[in-house]
Amino acid sequence: MTTGLLLVQILNGLQFGILLFLVAAGLTLVFGVMDFINLAHGVQYMLGAYLAVTFVALTGSFVLGLVLALAAALVFGLALEFLVFRHLYERDHLDQVLATFGLILLLNQGVKIIWGAAPLSVPVPEFLSGNVALLDGILYPTYRFALIGAGLAVGLLLWFVVDRTRTGMLLRAGASNAPMVSALGVDIRKLFMIVFAFGTMLAGFAGAMAAPILSVEPGMGDTVLILAFVVIVIGGIGSIRGAFVAALIVGLVDTLGRSFMNDLLRLFMSAPSARATGAALSSMLIYLLMAVVLFLRPEGLLPSRGRT
Amino acid sequence: MKQPVLTLESVRKSFGALKVTDDVSLSVAPGELHALIGPNGAGKTTLVHQISGMLKPDSGAIRFRGEDISALTPEKRARRGLARTFQITSTIASLSVLENVALGVQAKVAHPLSLFRNAARDAALNRPALAALEAVGLADRAEVPAGRLSHGEKRALELAMALALEPAAILLDEPLAGVGREEGERLIELLSSLKGRYAMLLVEHDMAAVFALADKVSVLVYGRVIASGEPAAVRADPAVREAYLGEEG
C-alpha cells in the first residue's frame, strides 16, 4: 500500500461520495419536507444517464447533451409528479412504497426496451479527457476531478438556496413542521413541486455526470438508491448538511474498504481466508457503519433541527 | 399529614429558549383531587407529559409513591400504577370498547403477553374490564368498536381504561374538553364518584367543574405555579384573578 495508491483511492472515494450526495440531497428533502418515500428516485438517476447517452450522441457535444438531458429529466420528473406522485402525498407510506416500486419495474424495463439491456457509455468530453499528475507521478483522470468540482459547486449552491433564500427557509421550516408552513399561507402543493423538481434535477445531473465513468445499464439506479438511503439514514432525514457529510463518509468507507480490507486482514489471517472474509466484510461495511450510527444516534449524525 | 402519592420537585423543561415548565413543585395526597388550571399555553399538557413519561424534564424530580420515577419509561410508570388520559381522546378505534379496557387489565394479570392464550374469550381479562365499564356507565356499549362511540363516551372509556390499571394516581388531561353539556355533567358526576379512591391530577378549563371537584387548585402561568391551595383561597388570590380568572368573567 503506497501513499500514491491511497491518494487515488481517497479521490475515488470522494468522487463516489459526491455522486451519492447529489442523489441523496434531493431524496432527503423529499423525505423531510413531504414525508414521502420515493423509491423511484433511483430510476430518475438512471434516466439522467440514459438521456445523457442519447443527447450527447445526438448533439456531439457533452455540455449541450448534458443540458438537454437535464431539461428532459426535469420534464419527465414533472410529468411523473403530475401523474403519480401527487396522488400519493396524502397516502400512507405503504401505498407510497408500492406505487413507486411499480414505477421502478416499469421504468427499468422501459429503459431496456428503448435502449436495450447491454451497457452503454458516454465518451469523456474532449476538454476533460486528460490526466492530472499527482505526487510520485501517479496520474488521475481530469474528468473525475471535474466531477468532484461540479458536485462541490452544486453542494455549495444547495447550501446557499436552503440556508439563504426564502424558499430555503420554507423548506427548512417544512422539514420540521409542514402543517405550520401551510398555516403561514404558503401553497404547499407548489412548494412540494419545487422540492420535487429540484430533487429530480439533482438525481438526473448525478446520472448524467456519472455516465462517462460508469456503465449505463438498466437497474443502475437501484444500487445507488439504496446507498442513498444509507446516506440519508446516517446523515439524518431532511438534513442537507447531514447528507453531505454522510455521503462522503459512505463513499470513502466503501471505496477504501474494498481496496484495503484484504491487506488489512492479511495481518491477522492467511491469504485465502483474508480474501474471502475481506470480500464479505467490505461489501457489508457501510451497512455495519449505518447500524452503529443508528444504534448510537437513531436520529442520524446531523438531524435537521426541529425534528424529534 | 399523609405521605403524598405524587410529588414534583423543581421540575424544569425548556424547548430552546422557551421555558415551558419553570421550577414546578406540587404534590397530590392519597384520595385528593388536585386541579391544575391556567391559560392556554401555560404548559399544563407538557407537565402531564413529563409526569407520565412521554417527555423528560431537564431537571428536577418526580416522585411516585416514594420512588423517583423521573428516568422511567411511560410503560414502567404505568405498571407502577400511574394512569393517564389524553387531551385529545386516545383509544384504539378498531378494537371494541371491552377490548380497549381489557388492555389495561392485561397489564396487571400474570403472563400479560402470552403468545397463545386467546384474548377475546379470556374471562380473566373480560371480567375486570366489564367491571371498569360498569363503573363509568359504559357496560351496555361493551361490544361496540371504540371508534363509533360519541365524544363523551370516548372520554368515559378513557377513564375506564385508566381504572383498569388499578392505579394509585390518575392524570386527567382536560377530560371535559369538547364534550357537550349533558355528557359533561355526567362526566363530572363520574369524576366525583371516583373522588377519595384515587389521587387525581386534573387539568381542566371548565372552572365550574374545577371548583366543584377540586380539593386543591394550582395555577400555572407561563410554566410557573403562581398560586396553590384551597379552591376558595386560590379564587380570591388577586394575582390569579389578574392573570387568569378575570378574563373568564
Added chain:
Amino acid sequence: MSTAPALAETVAAPAPRRRGRLLLPILLFGLLALAPLAVSLGMPSGWLALLTRAMIFAIAALSLDLILGVGGLVSFGHAAFLGIGAYVTGIMITEGQAEALLILPVVLGICALFAAITGAICLRTRGVTFIMITLAFGQMVYFLAQALSAYGGDDGLTLYAKSTIAGLDLFSTRTGFFYCVLAALAGCYALVRILVASRFGRILRAARENPVRVSVTGFDVTRIRLVAYVISGMVAGIAGFFLANHTDFVSPAFMSWQRSGELIFMAVLGGVGSLHGAIIGAIAYLIAEDGLSHLTEHWRVIFGPLIILFVLFTRGGIVGMLRKLGGGGGA
C-alpha cells in the same frame, strides 16, 4: 412529538373475530388440497409446480403480514429471511446434511438471531427511516451472499439432493412435495392466526393504531414489535427452506430488494392484515406473473403500471373485494 402510527388506519383490518371469517380460509385450503387431483384429471402438470411455488411465497407473505398488516411495520427487507432460509438449507445440503429435522432448527435459529439483532436497531426508528433501514439490512445480506464465493457467490449454488424428513424421502415426488408445503402453509397460518388472537397479538394490533396509548397502558411497544419481528423472520426462513428444495438452487437473487417489494405487494394485493389475504395475494401474484411472462419478456412494463393503478384505485385488496361481494359484512 409525533404520535402517528406507522400506517394510516386505512390499512387496518381487525383481526379475525367472527366464525364466518373461517369460511374463506377453509375454502382456500380445501381447494389447494384438491389441486393434485385436478392435475391427475388433466390439468397441465406445470400448474402443480406453480402452485407449490405460490404456496412457498404464501408462507413468506403470511409472515410479512404479521408485522406489516397486524403490526403496522413496513419492512422492506423481508426477502433477506427467505434468502437466509434458502442459503442455510443449500449450504447444509451441499455439505452433506439433507435432513430437514436438522436443517430447520438451524434455519430458525439463524433467522431469529438475524431478526433480533437487526430488529433491535430498526425498531429504534419509525416511519420512513424504518423502511429504509430494513431495506438496507436486506441489501447487506444480499451482498454477503454475493461474496460467499465458496458457495457459488454471484452465480448461486446448485443443489444435487433434496431434503429428507426423518429419513423419509417425501420431497422427491411432485405431489409429495406439494402436500408437505401445503401442510407447512396450513401450520404457519394456524400459528400466526393464534398469535394474532392472543394477548400478545392484541397488544401488537393496538400498538399499530396507537402506540402511545399502549405504552401508557404499561406495555413496552418496541419489545412487543421485536418479538413479532423475530417470529415473522423465522416463519419466512421456513419458506426459504422450501424454496431451496423447490428450485434445487439458491442464489443472491432470492433476497434482492425487488423480492422484498414483491412480498409486500403480495400481502397488500390479498388484503393486508387479514392473513389469508396474504396467501391469496401470493397465489394471485405468481399466477399473474406466470401468465404475463408467457405473454412477453417485457411483462414488467405491464405489471408496474398495474401495481400503481392497484394502489391508486383499490382499497382492501382481494379479500376486501370478496367481502364487499359477499354482501358487505364489513369490519
